[in-house]
Amino acid sequence: MKKKIIERLKELYPDVKTALFYRNPFELLIATILSAQTNDNQVNKVTITLFDKYPSPALLGALKPEELAEYIKTIGLYKNKSKNIIATCNLLVEKHNGQVPQNREDLMNLPGVGRKTANVVLSCAFNIPSIAVDTHVFRVSNRLGLVAGKDTLETEKQLMDVIPKESWSDAHHWLIWHGRLVCKARNPMCEECQLRGLCNFEQKKG
DNA sequence: AACTCGGGGCA
């Protein structure tokens, strides 16, 4: 059953990729920190000029929090993000030779970087297989019965267990798009869902 | 486990 769900998702969302605009690991890292709880389009609008002006950790980290905050004020949670991004940039310069680290532990020690952001960077920037679990990914895979329990590190292990390794990065996007378009948090469109019959959430919710 | 940050999108 789970294998069949994965195969079907792959058919449904063949060409999905991240909507974030970035040209290197550093830009992806910053863009992903900015994207938390926020519309990607808004992030792209800001970063497309931000990265031209401040293309490196040293340059971006030299800003004062208020300066960066002013720059990104159209993005939600902008004060926290400004502070975290500058701290992260300074840490990259001081501890990582100005480079984005390529392992989970170092990434998660960067301010503003949690499980989801770390995995996005690992899989998208460095091709290190991992599954980034955000609210969409968890909700959809939970409803589909691919994972059980709360959203913890265990969720990632459960997903990695049922998804072929070569699809880990893609599966993140399949589940996100299915969550945004069909399997919505409220008023999920079960009647029109292409996975109807493979999923027992509709019965459970009734 | 609950609370906070937050502007923009959308009903």
Add this chain to the structure above:
DNA sequence: TGCCCAGAGTT
């Protein structure tokens, strides 16, 4: 207008 959101840090 009110409600919600491609999370992470703090209490």
